[in-house]
Amino acid sequence: MTWAPVETLRRLAARTAPRSLVLRATALIFALALLLGLAFALACARIVERHEDARLVSQLQQLVATVENTAKIACYLHDQTLAREIATGLMKTHAVGGVRISAGGTLLYQTFRGAAAAPQGHLSRIVQTIHSPFDARSTVGTITLYLSRTHLRALAWSYTRVVLAILAAEVLVISAATALVVFLVVTDPIKRLSIELHRPRTSASPALRVPGGNESDEIGQLVADINGLLGHLDALVSAERTLRIQHELSDRKLRLVLNQTELGMFIMDAQGALQSWNPAFVRLLALESEPCEGETLSRLPPLAQRTLQIENMLRCALLGAQSYEADLELPSSTGASGRWIELSINPLGPDQLLGVVHDITERKRSVAAAEALAMHDPLTGLLNRRGLDEALTRLFGAGAAHDTLALLAIDLDWFKEVNDTLGHAAGDEVLRAVGRLIESAVRAGDLVARIGGDEFVAVLLGAGHVQRAGEIADGIIARLTAPLRLEGGTQVQIGASIGVAQARTAEDSPAALMRRADAAMYTSKQSGRGRVCFAPSQAV
């Protein structure tokens, strides 16, 4: 019901009324009944007044009838004394407020109750025509009776008082009955329900008991609802507890893993400000102290030289929503000199990033070692053919740095004989010695390689002049031709034939250079060994 006055009354009652349903309901019903009773009594007073008016008028008519005969005589004789007697007698009736007797237009007598000299307002009255006592057809006068307003009021009020008293008694009784009924039907079950709610619930009786007699009504329904709610809550709480335990467990596991792992991990926001990290992160970056929260990753001392690269990675990871990785060498200025890390940055969410750092120094080192192995001759420690190719390619790619160079193709003479007579071990010893000898003949920075069984190559950098290259080649031949004393005390003698080719790196290629040097070396071999031959400088 949203009838406005009722709603207003209810709110008013809720605000001002005592904090008890019984008292509030009783007070409300009492007030309402009182109000209605008063209105009813007022209406009743009006009705009673009207009703009494009509009744009194008929009474006055009877009254007039009793004095009619005397009035006839008074009017017939115009007898004022008799008229006064009649009026005085009539006035003894309380209902009569005034009397007027007149005979044929002449006022015989009139009288009014109280101070009023004449009837005021709209008083009820009756006018009776008086006929001659001897001739019923002849009119001799009129008698007018006025109803007493005071009497009417008093009468109506006395009736109304009775009605009011009865209503008041009824209101009291109904209010008391209401209080009792509300207490029995509403408040008491609610109070019992409240006590039941406060009772500690055990697993033996987890549900609330319905107050007796309320099983099938709204309170029973309420208890059922509360029980449903409690069951639901219990289930929720236990589910929540299980979840929390699981969460704590996995949290602890994660923390353990994070603390124990060798992987450095950290979380940062979109601006690269660090939010959290694990100990391995600090260890791997060899930070002197724990970074402050909010410190920017790229500004950490070990990464300071790579600020731009790291910020780029951050941006790309955020924009492309994919991981970016980079290998970084930590600068020697920090405590992690010579160490390599791999930094990978992975987007976690719209403004969070997960960074992973791990140490790749070992990998870097083994890769470097493998590369070195692949480029060098294990016997002599000199470059092998592949190493030489790489070096030459690098030199030619480098351009103007060494604009001219000379390549010496060195082929040992008589080595096969040494190998055949003294065995491979001696051959190896000779080859090692040859390597050392050639190295001692060239300048530091020049390249020396062993590209075949007894074939060596020396690359002289910046050897602009044929003469200078020839001198070095002659030096090599001189050293190699000198007798060699092996470990076992045996003395051997070998020699070398050398082909020299010169090149401008800008306009030549390593392969062509090699071909020319080889050709020159063959020429040297064929022309008697132990000598240096020069390839034509402008060979195609």
Added chain:
Amino acid sequence: MRRLPVMLLLLPALPNALGTPARARPAAEQDLVVIVNPAAHVAHLTRSQVIDIFMGRLRQLPTGAPALPIDLSGGAARAQFYGQLVHWSLAQVGSYWARLVFSGQASPPFRVQSAHAAVQLVADNPNAIAYVPRTAISPRVRIVLDLGPR
């Protein structure tokens, strides 16, 4: 209703037979006539005028001269007269006058002992007016209303 005053009887002496026709009828029926002195110069009176004069309402003759109604004391003629005139019994008439005597404003007609005395009085007094049996009249009076037999 209980509170209403008991009906007031202003004049308990008022006969309840008032207005009802007379029952008693004299054995000897006579013709009654109303007579005045010829000097009064009244030729005729209506029944109503006679009632007014005899019942105290009118104290004058139509000429303006004072009227002196003469009643007969007792006897059948009196009962017949009031019975014929106003259809009242003598008791009612007595009660009527008793009430008016109390107020002091009107008085019953002067009474004489016999019809003869009444005729004599009317003959002597030009203001007198009386009723008598037609048999009792003399030439010295004039009949102004003939009531006739009952």
